[in-house]
Each structure stands twice: as C-alpha cells, then as structure tokens.
Amino acid sequence: MTLALNNLTIYRHGEPLLSIDVTVPPGQVVAVMGPSGAGKSTLLDAICGQLSDPFSYSGDIILNDQRMNTVAAHRRNMGILYQDALLFEHMTVGENIAFALPRHVHAKTTAAERHEQIAEQLSSVGLADLQDRAVQTLSGGQQARVALLRTLAAQPAAVLLDEPFARLDAARKDQLRHWVFDTIVQRGLPALMVTHDPNDAQAAGGPVIEV
Numbered sequence: 001m002t003l004a005l006n007n008l009t010i011y012r013h014g015e016p017l018l019s020i021d022v023t024v025p026p027g028q029v030v031a032v033m034g035p036s037g038a039g040k041s042t043l044l045d046a047i048c049g050q051l052s053d054p055f056s057y058s059g060d061i062i063l064n065d066q067r068m069n070t071v072a073a074h075r076r077n078m079g080i081l082y083q084d085a086l087l088f089e090h091m092t093v094g095e096n097i098a099f100a101l102p103r104h105v106h107a108k109t110t111a112a113e114r115h116e117q118i119a120e121q122l123s124s125v126g127l128a129d130l131q132d133r134a135v136q137t138l139s140g141g142q143q144a145r146v147a148l149l150r151t152l153a154a155q156p157a158a159v160l161l162d163e164p165f166a167r168l169d170a171a172r173k174d175q176l177r178h179w180v181f182d183t184i185v186q187r188g189l190p191a192l193m194v195t196h197d198p199n200d201a202q203a204a205g206g207p208v209i210e211v
C-alpha cells in the first residue's frame, strides 16, 4: 500500500492554510510537525474524506494508484486515530474493538475466537483483563490505547494518527510507539502521524515534514 498526496493544499474560507506533497511507501511513518493551528488535523480530515466547511482542498489523494478525492469516506479504508479517543461509551472495551473488525473477520471467526484475539491484543498494550470493562471506567491513557487497537483492528489500507501518544506517560509512550510502529511495518501500511513531540518522529524513523 502506498499513499500519495500530490500537491495537496488545504484552504480555509478559500485562503491557503497548508500545503504538502509526499509519497508514503508501505511501512513508512511520515511525521507531520508544525505550529498549533497550522491545519494538521484538517489535513487528516481531508485525506480520510471528512473535510467540511469552511475548509476545502486542491490536489490529489492517491491510495494504491486509486484517486480517492471523490470516494466516500467509509469506502476509503483509512484508519484514523483522532486526538480525543472517541470510543463508543456505552460499549465495553472488547465491544469497541470487535465493532471495528471487518465483516469478513466476523464471518470467519466465532465469538470465542474473537474474544481470544482481542484479549491478546489488549495484553500486548498493557490492558490485559479489561476486555469486559465499560470504556468510561478507563483512564484517558487507557482509552487512547483502546482507540489505537480499534483503529488497527479495522485493517485499514493506510493509517492517519493525530497526536497518538500525547496522553500517555513516558513508559507507556515507549511501549505503544514500538507496538504501533511495528504493526505498521509488519502490515506494510503507509502512515501519517501528526505530532508536536520530536521523540515520536524519531521513534517512527521516517521523514519529518514541517508545515
């Protein structure tokens, strides 16, 4: 999978806000850094098809040679992780992750198998035994980890991360960075990561784009 942003410019009320031109090959994490208000989150909205007034853009968004500009958001298969976790609060941790699994995974597995797979994933990010907990009983950092698992459970074709580690303590940051970046490499996914933390960019090991 390759994600190309060809001469992409974001506009607010018709005025240019941010421009980027980059090709992200499989397994690479490109860090996007820049001042607050530069339009970084809006850029991710544009890529995944969620841009709304007063914003617009020009240029092309290409995923695996397919032009995404006019493809509906739910058909783009972009995994986006927002700054605020935005989990389904009335569901358990496990239900939040299971909900994101693609239909073909549901069709091929039993509920018990899915439960076991989700337990393994939770344990790999330090959340063992929390599968049946209501999400609103989790801390912000725990919710951020569930949101990361959910984003990747959907088997996206590309990953867009908005400050993915900002709410984690230092030890968790290291653990989660490894887990997320390893997963991205193993699955050969192109990823864009908006961050203010140079350590995130360094750990990702890819190019840094200043906007």
Ligand SMILES: Nc1ncnc2c1ncn2[C@@H]1O[C@H](COP(=O)(O)OP(=O)(O)OP(=O)(O)O)[C@@H](O)[C@H]1O
Binding pocket: 012, 034, 035, 036, 037, 038, 039, 040, 041, 042, 043, 053, 054
């Ligand atoms: N609905 C809106 N109408 C007008 N301006 C908006 C709207 N939403 C956001 N903005 C402005 O657009 C600019 C880009 O916002 P955006 O959230 O993309 O920036 P950012 O680079 O992600 O910032 P941060 O690093 O603080 O998260 C900001 O100046 C913001 O105040």
